[in-house]
Amino acid sequence: MSAVGIIGAGAWGTALAQMVASDGTPAILWAREAALVEEINGRRTNTTYLPSVTIAKAVRATCDMGDLAGLSTILVVCPAQFMGGVLAGLADAPRDLVLCSKGIEAGTGRLMADVAAAAHPSAQIAVLSGPTFAREVAMGLPTAITLACSGGEEQWQRLSPVIARAAFRPYYSPDVVGAEIGGAVKNVLAIACGVVEGLGLGENARAALIARGYAEMLRFGVARGARAETLSGLCGLGDLILTCASTASRNYSLGKALGQGQSAAQALSGKSSVAEGAHTAPVLADLAHRAGIAMPIVDAVCRLLSGEAPAGAVVSDLLARPLKAELADRSEPGDDTPAHGSFA
Ligand SMILES: NC(=O)C1=CN([C@@H]2O[C@H](COP(=O)(O)OP(=O)(O)OC[C@H]3O[C@@H](n4cnc5c(N)ncnc54)[C@H](O)[C@@H]3O)[C@@H](O)[C@H]2O)C=CC1
Numbered sequence: 001m002s003a004v005g006i007i008g009a010g011a012w013g014t015a016l017a018q019m020v021a022s023d024g025t026p027a028i029l030w031a032r033e034a035a036l037v038e039e040i041n042g043r044r045t046n047t048t049y050l051p052s053v054t055i056a057k058a059v060r061a062t063c064d065m066g067d068l069a070g071l072s073t074i075l076v077v078c079p080a081q082f083m084g085g086v087l088a089g090l091a092d093a094p095r096d097l098v099l100c101s102k103g104i105e106a107g108t109g110r111l112m113a114d115v116a117a118a119a120h121p122s123a124q125i126a127v128l129s130g131p132t133f134a135r136e137v138a139m140g141l142p143t144a145i146t147l148a149c150s151g152g153e154e155q156w157q158r159l160s161p162v163i164a165r166a167a168f169r170p171y172y173s174p175d176v177v178g179a180e181i182g183g184a185v186k187n188v189l190a191i192a193c194g195v196v197e198g199l200g201l202g203e204n205a206r207a208a209l210i211a212r213g214y215a216e217m218l219r220f221g222v223a224r225g226a227r228a229e230t231l232s233g234l235c236g237l238g239d240l241i242l243t244c245a246s247t248a249s250r251n252y253s254l255g256k257a258l259g260q261g262q263s264a265a266q267a268l269s270g271k272s273s274v275a276e277g278a279h280t281a282p283v284l285a286d287l288a289h290r291a292g293i294a295m296p297i298v299d300a301v302c303r304l305l306s307g308e309a310p311a312g313a314v315v316s317d318l319l320a321r322p323l324k325a326e327l328a329d330r331s332e333p334g335d336d337t338p339a340h341g342s343f344a
């Protein structure tokens with residue numbers, strides 16, 4: 001069995017290594033923290049990022065990216081803002097780089113596939129994204145996920161056996177942009193849904209936010225070339241449903257703390273884990289404004305994160321917006337994008 005490389009030993013990288021190793025395939029897990037490498041190889045635990053999981057023997061951790069040289073497939077699982085820097089440390093490009101991070105690069109507005117292609121133009125890019133809490137995957141619970149392949153069906157034929165396991169089921173998509181936008185936008189919307197819980201606004205309000213947030217995801221995604229069907233699948237709506245309803249989501253938990261009156265700095269202080277939505281929200285809002293795409297929920301999350309207004313005021317402003325048609329947002333002030341599909 002050919003070994004698979006995984007870059008990033010946070011919760012998701014560790015869970016993916018565990019998934020890869022679940023049929024005995026060797027998984028080489030690169031971590032930036034030397035102490036974590038020792039812990040994984042010695043005690044078979046990752047108490048910082050994925051506590052209470054016993055890591056399979058077929059997972060070998062390393063601090064040396066040189067150990068990934070010659071591998072055909074590498075999964076990249078560092079936080080989105082570090083993707084460019086981390087990939088610069090990878091000397092040899094593999095045939096397939098599978099991107100598992102969810103976010104948009106601040107400062108440049110690049111999606112992860114663009115970041116990775118710039119770092120390793122010879123690698124073929126795929127995006128693995130969907131409703132996948134790391135702990136459940138590490139426990140071997142049934143999970144389905146989108147595997148979007150820039151190399152189309154040929155890449156899918158090559159990669160799907162490397163990634164599929166009995167309880168881990170990838171579904172093919174040719175739509176890399178759609179898979180990326182679904183994962184990046186849902187993190188921001190999960191913060192908004194957490195705010196609803198933090199403020200005690202009720203289940204109706206949360207359902208409304210999910211549906212209207214999904215309309216924002218569609219508007220932005222379709223304007224950027226994503227297919228609406230991709231966004232209605234695992235990597236869009238599927239992930240939105242998962243992370244907009246559970247404090248197991250770091251983004252949802254951040255939103256809940258904001259709704260309860262904490263500042264973003266307070267809610268994030270001392271945390272070793274990443275809440276990607278906090279980094280994606282400002283760059284996403286900026287991209288949307290420049291393109292004339294209305295994303296009022298994303299804007300509201302930005303105002304909250306920056307401390308511009310307290311949660312109660314942000315929600316009042318959302319509720320005070322002019323009444324409008326549900327099925328087409330062409331009447332949105334500043335939205336001159338064409339309507340795509342009945343919900344857009
Ligand atoms: N945890 C989950 O359930 C899932 C996470 N993801 C995505 O996977 C990506 C990684 O998230 P997690 O594994 O959950 O991370 P985590 O929150 O468990 O751990 C933080 C990670 O950031 C790394 N890090 C911190 N500072 C760094 C630096 N300066 N340079 C490079 N790396 C640095 C740490 O080494 C660690 O790997 C994110 O984009 C997240 O959205 C996707 C699906 C599920």
Ligand SMILES: O=C(CO)COP(=O)(O)O
Nearest residue numbers: 130131132133249250251
């Ligand atoms: O992306 C995830 C599950 O699909 C994990 O969500 P959080 O990063 O909000 O914990």
